[in-house]
Amino acid sequence: MTTSYQQRPQTASSKAPSTRSVIGESKMAVNAGDGGGRLVVDGLEKHYELDGAEVPVVKGVTFTIEPGMFYSLLGPSGCGKTTTLRCVAGLENSNGGRISLDGKVLSTGTEHVSPDKRDIGMVFQNYAIWPHMSVFDNAVFPLRVSAGKLPKHEARKRAMEALELVQLDGFAHRPATALSGGQQQRLALARALAHRPRLLLLDEPLSNLDAKLRDTMRNELRRLQQSLGITALYVTHDQSEALSMSDRVAVMNGGRIVQEASPRELYFQPADRFVADFVGRVNMISAVVRDRDENGDALVEAFGTRMITPCPRGVGKGEDVTITFRPEGVRWHEVAPDRPNVLPARVVRVEFLGEIVEYEVEVLSGQTVVGSLVARGAPQNSPSTGSTIHLELPPHACRVLTA
Ligand SMILES: Nc1ncnc2c1ncn2[C@@H]1O[C@H](COP(=O)(O)OP(=O)(O)OP(=O)(O)O)[C@@H](O)[C@H]1O
Ligand SMILES: [Mg+2]
Incomplete structure (x- = not known):
């Protein structure tokens, strides 16, 4: 398995932006x-x-x-x-x-x-x-x-x-x-x-x-x-x-x-x-590690599909893990792109929240529903309820947690 396209998130400490102020200099x-x-x-x-x-x-x-x-x-x-x-x-x-x-x-x-x-x-x-x-x-x-x-x-x-x-x-x-x-x-x-x-x-x-x-x-x-x-x-x-x-x-x-x-x-x-769930919204899915490489990436099986995700050291073949990813990390397509981690899904709920739209999907394996996920995206480009789409979980947006 080769994956060299991982974009790791930044880890620099964030400073709150300075904004218009009602508190004066003194x-x-x-x-x-x-x-x-x-x-x-x-x-x-x-x-x-x-x-x-x-x-x-x-x-x-x-x-x-x-x-x-x-x-x-x-x-x-x-x-x-x-x-x-x-x-x-x-x-x-x-x-x-x-x-x-x-x-x-x-x-x-x-x-x-x-x-x-x-x-x-x-x-x-x-x-x-x-x-x-x-x-x-x-x-x-x-x-x-x-x-x-x-x-x-x-x-x-x-x-x-x-x-x-x-x-x-x-x-x-x-x-x-x-x-x-x-x-x-x-x-x-x-x-x-x-x-x-x-x-x-x-x-x-x-x-x-x-x-x-x-x-x-x-x-x-x-x-x-x-x-x-x-x-x-x-x-x-x-x-x-x-x-x-x-x-x-x-x-x-x-x-x-x-x-x-x-x-x-x-x-x-x-x-x-606990942290993943407490800090922001998150999807968690059960998976099994099928293979891993020296770059720190693993091939896992989830929803009956093979997926690629970064994987911490010490997690071995055959291990049961949880894959987490944020709703905003998910992309959707009408036509399945030729990339890893693409799952067919049916949209069951679309909620307009102003600056974003949240949608809930059932993940499909053939006609069978094998799980559900929550995704978020720009309101200008949201899928409609009842439609069948292809969800992409880019590897860099996924994270493996062990029990
Ligand atoms: N004076 C007290 N006597 C007995 N138990 C106490 C006392 N003060 C706090 N506790 C208990 O200690 C635990 C921690 O309380 P604490 O007030 O530190 O929680 P907290 O994290 O600040 O929660 P919150 O977000 O609700 O303010 C709680 O179970 C609380 O019931
Ligand atoms: Mg308190």
Whole structure:
């Protein structure tokens, strides 16, 4: 078998594009000069006592965030994202493992530096702004009471700079409750940034905002984080948020990190079925490896047809595997092209989604339906329901996962 036409996907880290901004440039960006800290979390363990039993919820979580990096923990509800973040913040005491920021040990599992001495800012999902205070007082209050309490004029200056940074300086004397949802979220951000932390923790900070505002705030947040050079640890269950904003993403499941990678790597090279399924939509089909070559390609049998796909080392002849491919990686033709991986199929559903069309097909072997797949493509060129087409799964779009 010879295949030399594989085009591997790019694996470079993606930077969110800078866009039109409502968050202004500020003196603070200059003042923040020393940039962000380096966070090392090593073997973090946390359990809770439930009905007299110790239940582990974070199980040996290990990761490093380099200075200035935007790092996300992504995973389904209950997988331990918030607990990990709270252990880093010092709001929970871990039961094991080590957390350090710029070499300063914050937690060893038995000893814990108090939250106000950690040089960390935090933004929560529910903003947690103080409703009885003005916008300005919300921003200045932590600076007046925290461990490193600042002189009045310095606290005032920093609070105003932080408000300016998120373009709320004009609202300083308003009651905090007289702000919109997006403005309240920006106030929470200003408050977290006002004392110039070395690390910013964000727990689902955009999930209470409507879809449009969430998109805008994503860009704002990313741009601000980059211009300040601050290190950010972001928690979300929203894969598009994690992919669009992060330098690195760690996918968590059941208290563990199952894969850490750049957004592109995660999307195009998921380590297992869980990641493939959680990060974006994916087709998974069962296959058997029939042959493989030294270029890393395999000949597999799926749907009773021989197909070519890149294949990781160590996967041998006769092995049962899963082939994954994204709906947008599939092409369709009226006449079968003379290329590998072409399957006859019948279109059973076509759904118009605006910028794309999604269609579901039954894969045919003669008249027999042997499976179903989902594909996506441009709306200008979509097949019609009931038609018989030829689906092409280009080898470079396929990926083999073992059990
Ligand atoms: N104080 C607590 N006492 C007991 N169990 C807890 C406590 N806090 C969290 N848990 C449990 O720990 C597990 C992890 O919770 P955590 O809040 O870290 O999840 P999460 O990944 O942030 O989920 P979500 O996306 O829903 O916010 C869950 O099963 C949760 O029920
Ligand atoms: Mg949570």
